[in-house]
Amino acid sequence: EMVGVGAETGKQQGSDDSNSREVRIGNSGNLISGEATLAFPSISTADFKFDHEKAATVLVESVSEFQLKYPISGLKLVLVDLSSKSHMLSLVKRKASEKGLDGDRFSTFAGDITKLRSSGGPPCNVITNAANWRLKPGGGGVNAAIYKAAGPEFEQATKKVASTVQPGTSIVVQVPESSVLRNQEGVTHVIHVLGPNMNPQRPNCLSNDYIEGCKILRNAYSSLFENFATVAQ
Ligand code: AR6
Known part of the structure; x- marks a missing residue:
């Protein structure tokens, strides 16, 4: 490289x-250009019921690969979860320090991913949605919050890019100028990612197949981070 x-x-x-x-x-x-920050949630670990320990390992390895591939000080990643008591945040913080990740380029933050700037958090120009395969608004978790914050114009913009997303892949949507997510929070792009699903009540359930599940989660983060690097140009 x-x-x-x-x-x-x-x-x-x-x-x-x-x-x-x-x-x-x-x-x-x-x-x-060297100045871009991606906020992302822990993919698949709430509604999709993926094992937290395994997810934290894949997440930290994926961040490590990104940092090695793009040794650029201005390209930053921030893992976000709602609560400072988040199990995922503490698992990831521990594994990240064990692995010696560059803390200037990877951090964690407790707060709402749709309100980072207005709540005094790290300003992130790109944020990540843990999507569903039909790219539908609502449901719960990050997906519901992002569609609500970004408004109907964003839903339209998403539909123009794709109608579905495959597990382990991601798609980039530019946030419309009219959206409050852009005006108030400074978010220019949302990257929709579909992670592996272990919840029998959701489509494409992997029925505890963690060989396949970890592979899909790895692909999901790698697709997300590659798309982020492209957007950051
Ligand atoms: N800000 C930051 N983190 C959040 C927020 C928020 N507003 N809301 C949730 N989290 P989830 P999944 C954290 O369930 O497991 C949807 O219904 C949460 O604590 O959003 O990939 C979709 O339509 C957890 O750490 O995503 C899909 O059907 C992480 O975000 C399905 O859920 C991911 O939780 C996807 O399930």
Whole structure:
């Protein structure tokens, strides 16, 4: 993976201009402007009933892979859950420190993912939805909160991008200018992710198959983080 100073400074790759915020990434040559923060919930661990311990391991490994692939100080990830007593937040914090993740680029926050800026939390220009496969509003959890906060224009915008999403994949939707999620919270994009489902009352239940479940969860985070890196350009 080649990382160097970007073309806008007129310098060659590998030049050590430490003031430059622009870097070139990998083979694609995409320019990442270097200032973007992704907020994401712990995928599949509430309504979809995925085992918390296993989910925390996959989550931390996925963040580690992202940090190695994109060693860019301005690309930040924030795991969010509603309560400071969240079991997932404490599991992930422990595993993240054991794994030695870069704490400047990965943090956790207790609060509502749709109200990060207005509640004095970390301002995140991209947020993540733990979606359902039909990309329908309502239900519960993050999905209900994001569709409610983003409004009907956002639902329309989502429908224009896709009508369904497969387990382990994600889709990016630009938040309409008129949405309060954009005006008040500064969120420009929502990435809908569909995680593995272990809840027999929801579609595509994996019936406790954690080999397949962990594979799908890994794919879900990797798709999410790749889409985030693309959006951050
Ligand atoms: N802000 C931050 N975190 C939240 C919020 C919020 N507003 N709401 C929930 N969480 P879930 P899943 C946390 O159930 O398990 C929906 O009905 C929550 O504590 O939202 O992937 C969809 O339509 C947990 O840590 O997603 C799907 O059918 C995490 O977000 C299904 O649920 C994920 O919980 C998806 O289930």
